[in-house]
Amino acid sequence: MKTFKPRVLVFIASPRKYGSAAQLAQIAVKGVLDAGGEVELIYLYDYVIKPCIGCVSDNVKYCKYPCIISDDDFNKLAEQVVKSNGLIFSTPVYWYSPAGVLKNLIDRFTSLENAIFHGSRSLLEGKVAGFIAVGADSGVLMTIAYLMSVMNSMGVIIPPWSMAYTHITNPLEDENALRDAYNVGYLLVETIKALKSYGVHIGYKPDVNIRELVELVKDYMSRVNVEKEQRFKLLENLLNK
Amino acid sequence: MKTFKPRVLVFIASPRKYGSAAQLAQIAVKGVLDAGGEVELIYLYDYVIKPCIGCVSDNVKYCKYPCIISDDDFNKLAEQVVKSNGLIFSTPVYWYSPAGVLKNLIDRFTSLENAIFHGSRSLLEGKVAGFIAVGADSGVLMTIAYLMSVMNSMGVIIPPWSMAYTHITNPLEDENALRDAYNVGYLLVETIKALKSYGVHIGYKPDVNIRELVELVKDYMSRVNVEKEQRFKLLENLLNK
Amino acid sequence: MKTFKPRVLVFIASPRKYGSAAQLAQIAVKGVLDAGGEVELIYLYDYVIKPCIGCVSDNVKYCKYPCIISDDDFNKLAEQVVKSNGLIFSTPVYWYSPAGVLKNLIDRFTSLENAIFHGSRSLLEGKVAGFIAVGADSGVLMTIAYLMSVMNSMGVIIPPWSMAYTHITNPLEDENALRDAYNVGYLLVETIKALKSYGVHIGYKPDVNIRELVELVKDYMSRVNVEKEQRFKLLENLLNK
Amino acid sequence: MKTFKPRVLVFIASPRKYGSAAQLAQIAVKGVLDAGGEVELIYLYDYVIKPCIGCVSDNVKYCKYPCIISDDDFNKLAEQVVKSNGLIFSTPVYWYSPAGVLKNLIDRFTSLENAIFHGSRSLLEGKVAGFIAVGADSGVLMTIAYLMSVMNSMGVIIPPWSMAYTHITNPLEDENALRDAYNVGYLLVETIKALKSYGVHIGYKPDVNIRELVELVKDYMSRVNVEKEQRFKLLENLLNK
Numbered sequence: 001m002k003t004f005k006p007r008v009l010v011f012i013a014s015p016r017k018y019g020s021a022a023q024l025a026q027i028a029v030k031g032v033l034d035a036g037g038e039v040e041l042i043y044l045y046d047y048v049i050k051p052c053i054g055c056v057s058d059n060v061k062y063c064k065y066p067c068i069i070s071d072d073d074f075n076k077l078a079e080q081v082v083k084s085n086g087l088i089f090s091t092p093v094y095w096y097s098p099a100g101v102l103k104n105l106i107d108r109f110t111s112l113e114n115a116i117f118h119g120s121r122s123l124l125e126g127k128v129a130g131f132i133a134v135g136a137d138s139g140v141l142m143t144i145a146y147l148m149s150v151m152n153s154m155g156v157i158i159p160p161w162s163m164a165y166t167h168i169t170n171p172l173e174d175e176n177a178l179r180d181a182y183n184v185g186y187l188l189v190e191t192i193k194a195l196k197s198y199g200v201h202i203g204y205k206p207d208v209n210i211r212e213l214v215e216l217v218k219d220y221m222s223r224v225n226v227e228k229e230q231r232f233k234l235l236e237n238l239l240n241k
Numbered sequence: 242m243k244t245f246k247p248r249v250l251v252f253i254a255s256p257r258k259y260g261s262a263a264q265l266a267q268i269a270v271k272g273v274l275d276a277g278g279e280v281e282l283i284y285l286y287d288y289v290i291k292p293c294i295g296c297v298s299d300n301v302k303y304c305k306y307p308c309i310i311s312d313d314d315f316n317k318l319a320e321q322v323v324k325s326n327g328l329i330f331s332t333p334v335y336w337y338s339p340a341g342v343l344k345n346l347i348d349r350f351t352s353l354e355n356a357i358f359h360g361s362r363s364l365l366e367g368k369v370a371g372f373i374a375v376g377a378d379s380g381v382l383m384t385i386a387y388l389m390s391v392m393n394s395m396g397v398i399i400p401p402w403s404m405a406y407t408h409i410t411n412p413l414e415d416e417n418a419l420r421d422a423y424n425v426g427y428l429l430v431e432t433i434k435a436l437k438s439y440g441v442h443i444g445y446k447p448d449v450n451i452r453e454l455v456e457l458v459k460d461y462m463s464r465v466n467v468e469k470e471q472r473f474k475l476l477e478n479l480l481n482k
Numbered sequence: 483m484k485t486f487k488p489r490v491l492v493f494i495a496s497p498r499k500y501g502s503a504a505q506l507a508q509i510a511v512k513g514v515l516d517a518g519g520e521v522e523l524i525y526l527y528d529y530v531i532k533p534c535i536g537c538v539s540d541n542v543k544y545c546k547y548p549c550i551i552s553d554d555d556f557n558k559l560a561e562q563v564v565k566s567n568g569l570i571f572s573t574p575v576y577w578y579s580p581a582g583v584l585k586n587l588i589d590r591f592t593s594l595e596n597a598i599f600h601g602s603r604s605l606l607e608g609k610v611a612g613f614i615a616v617g618a619d620s621g622v623l624m625t626i627a628y629l630m631s632v633m634n635s636m637g638v639i640i641p642p643w644s645m646a647y648t649h650i651t652n653p654l655e656d657e658n659a660l661r662d663a664y665n666v667g668y669l670l671v672e673t674i675k676a677l678k679s680y681g682v683h684i685g686y687k688p689d690v691n692i693r694e695l696v697e698l699v700k701d702y703m704s705r706v707n708v709e710k711e712q713r714f715k716l717l718e719n720l721l722n723k
Numbered sequence: 724m725k726t727f728k729p730r731v732l733v734f735i736a737s738p739r740k741y742g743s744a745a746q747l748a749q750i751a752v753k754g755v756l757d758a759g760g761e762v763e764l765i766y767l768y769d770y771v772i773k774p775c776i777g778c779v780s781d782n783v784k785y786c787k788y789p790c791i792i793s794d795d796d797f798n799k800l801a802e803q804v805v806k807s808n809g810l811i812f813s814t815p816v817y818w819y820s821p822a823g824v825l826k827n828l829i830d831r832f833t834s835l836e837n838a839i840f841h842g843s844r845s846l847l848e849g850k851v852a853g854f855i856a857v858g859a860d861s862g863v864l865m866t867i868a869y870l871m872s873v874m875n876s877m878g879v880i881i882p883p884w885s886m887a888y889t890h891i892t893n894p895l896e897d898e899n900a901l902r903d904a905y906n907v908g909y910l911l912v913e914t915i916k917a918l919k920s921y922g923v924h925i926g927y928k929p930d931v932n933i934r935e936l937v938e939l940v941k942d943y944m945s946r947v948n949v950e951k952e953q954r955f956k957l958l959e960n961l962l963n964k
Binding site: 498499508623628630637638660664669682687688702703 | 740749920922929939940
Binding site: 382 | 778781785787791793819861862863864865868888890954955958961962964
């Protein structure tokens with residue numbers, strides 16, 4: 001039986017292949033390989049990714065995959081994303097957030113997530129992501145918190161400790177960053193394997209019984225009504241003092 | 242054989258038990274129960290949680306669990322956190338971030354995470370978290386992105402779609418919010434079960450071979466050195482034009 | 483004639499009076515004094531500031547100044563805020579954001595801002611603010627961006643370069659941080675003096691002619707309607723390809 | 724004598740000239756004009772702005788104005804920025820942050836700010852900025868907080884209430900947004916005029932006496948040393964309990 005080898009894409013959003021983002025990405029790759037995954041490195045600056053033109057704001061149905069912008073490299077990259085199990089984003093911090101080239105990629109990911117409006121699931125749902133940000137100045141956490149919340153709201157799972165960063169120009173002098181970057185890769189693959197072992201796809205349940213939920217809340221509200229009245233009385237008293 | 246019932250704590254950081262944060266928390270609870278978990282609701286305003294006094298800045302060893310602040314309710318809550326498998330935080334948005342009472346709780350969580358400096362693992366590692374934020378104005382995403390990145394950097398796993406929010410005063414009028422809140426609970430439990438099924442704890446590997454990683458990067462750097470030289474030459478040319 | 487001496491409050495949100503936040507605050511004080519201001523230092527950990535109880539969510543009229551929570555130190559501090567011309571916040575970074583004690587203060591500032599719902603102006607309108615954040619780890623910018631956006635949305639003006647931060651444990655080794663902290667104080671006072679010299683209070687104009695604005699936008703829309711139609715046609719063509 | 728007419732650039736980062744970002748920008752323009760300013764509208768999607776190639780990370784001297792990327796429209800836009808007194812950014816929210824096209828512009832602004840490393844001042848220092856963000860979903864505040872902190876750290880001044888936003892698809896139905904957008908323009912111009920009236924440029928003072936500042940802090944530290952010792956003793960006692 002063929003063993004399952006999680007497939008991980010590593011996006012490097014730096015114009016400098018010799019820079020810190022690329023270096024720490026190499027470490028994450030090692031973590032991926034050690035945990036039994038396979039990797040493809042994508043240097044975003046080798047591709048043309050045009051800005052999103054916001055079709056979804058015109059009509060939620062207008063945005064679909066493949067993206068209608070067809071004269072650049074996005075759809076080619078997106079295809080690899082769809083086939084992958086995990087994504088690692090390694091970016092320099094440009095003004096406290098990801099490099100513009102990565103922002104353009106994320107904006108275009110809308111076409112993958114927006115499958116939810118075409119009778120399907122987000123094409124990113126169930127994938128697993130890790131994040132690396134480097135910058136001599138500040139803003140690494142702002143960058144990572146940003147990427148993490150966006151990915152999660154497209155349906156992506158975040159493993160524990162899924163971040164590595166450094167403020168030091170030469171990342172080789174920052175042992176914590178090396179260790180963290182390794183773990184970004186390692187724990188990503190472990191998490192993919194855990195999800196696989198479960199057998200069941202963990203995906204958004206759209207078919208919840210709204211009426212039941214509304215009743216449930218109304219019932220709850222009737223139980224806390226006394227507290228509400230007491231609080232209003234208390235506030236009124238305090239205000240009129 | 243007894244079935245594994247994931248244990249989920251739901252922290253409600255609103256002073257209003259009848260408010261939107263509490264209402265959506267009820268929906269998340271339903272999601273937890275439907276997925277086979279069990280729940281404990283904690284209304285943070287019923288407890289006294291003093292501000293963190295930052296011992297860790299004096300000496301990393303000074304901060305440990307239980308927290309040395311012993312004349313409030315933190316350690317009691319922390320004990321429940323340690324025993325739990327999952328955490329849901331439901332907070333009103335106070336100025337684009339969690340209510341101060343939840344911020345104090347998070348600051349005090351340092352004592353749980355800081356176990357890494359006492360020969361142990363973060364006492365939050367491997368737990369799974371979900372987030373609900375409500376506010377008539379803006380800032381729900383800023384609040385969620387904040388909580389998510391903090392939890393993750395304490396070792397917590399984030400399920401897909403692990404967020405629910407609303408800008409509408411009466412959340413019962415916001416079907417998306419109801420659906421999302423249900424999924425926050427449901428997918429949380431599913432993720433806990435997936436991790437359990439894997440059998441192996443997914444935790445930070447501190448024992449990486451730093452020297453090996455440094456060599457690996459040096460080797461990589463030698464391979465991209467040509468690109469570095471070409472780029473510098475190009476930049477110099479452009480600058481001297 | 484008595485010279486105008488801008489009055490600046492410096493809030494230190496650290497439990498450690500000997501810590502970096504307090505040290506850089508001293509530098510900012512020097513900047514304030516050199517520019518001709520006067521200063522009062524407030525160590526927040528010397529005061530009790532209870533969590534906001536969110537009256538504004540019950541009824542926008544319920545929240546007013548002085549705050550109805552009267553058994554703590556908030557109103558005393560708020561009174562000084564109202565009398566001040568400028569505010570400097572110096573905080574350690576606790577999990578990528580201000581210390582909980584400062585978060586509680588900010589949440590309670592709602593009572594000052596909410597004067598807009600009592601026929602008045604925000605009691606913070608026209609004041610000027612600066613920000614200092616310190617932390618060995620990351621998150622200083624996330625902390626400052628947070629504080630800055632909140633203050634601004636309460637009506638506060640932000641001078642140029644109104645931030646100082648350091649990742650270095652001993653801030654005296656970080657010359658940039660020293661220089662920046664000095665400028666936080668200096669430029670704060672300069673900005674207060676500039677606003678004073680103008681003579682006119684720069685405050686929110688609530689009495690705009692909404693109907694006129696709506697007409698203006700409708701007129702604009704009629705002019706771009708051709709572009710809208712062209713774009714929709716283009717998108718439809720691309721989608722049907 | 725010719726009256727001073729503040730010159731304001733309004734950047735619209737939406738591909739939809741008929742969209743909410745463009746509509747609220749029109750309102751802000753009205754505010755600018757009413758306050759006595761003059762305006763130029765720039766639709767960013769009409770220009771090509773390539774991603775920043777991060778020269779500054781190679782060598783701080785490599786990044787200068789005009790930017791070495793000369794085969795796109797950045798330098799033309801930058802020239803107008805340099806000549807302006809104020810900037811308004813109106814952007815749709817794409818995944819909780821500015822549209823990628825605006826991110827690219829900001830990344831390229833590095834060449835203006837980086838003048839500080841070429842014996843000059845940031846070419847943005849002393850300018851005044853306002854922000855508009857629109858999005859049916861969440862993230863408007865995250866977008867504005869981001870833009871505000873970046874602009875400020877390039878030397879830009881932020882007037883009071885310098886933000887407008889809406890979650891409503893048709894902004895004409897959101898009176899608060901209309902009023903706020905008007906004020907973004909109006910208060911921007913008022914602030915520019917206040918700064919002008921002061922006569923003195925409010926700019927970063929690089930020539931601070933570092934040695935004096937260090938002495939000042941050392942003196943402060945000697946005064947709080949008792950507190951430090953008491954605190955350490957207290958913590959040690961608590962820890963050993």
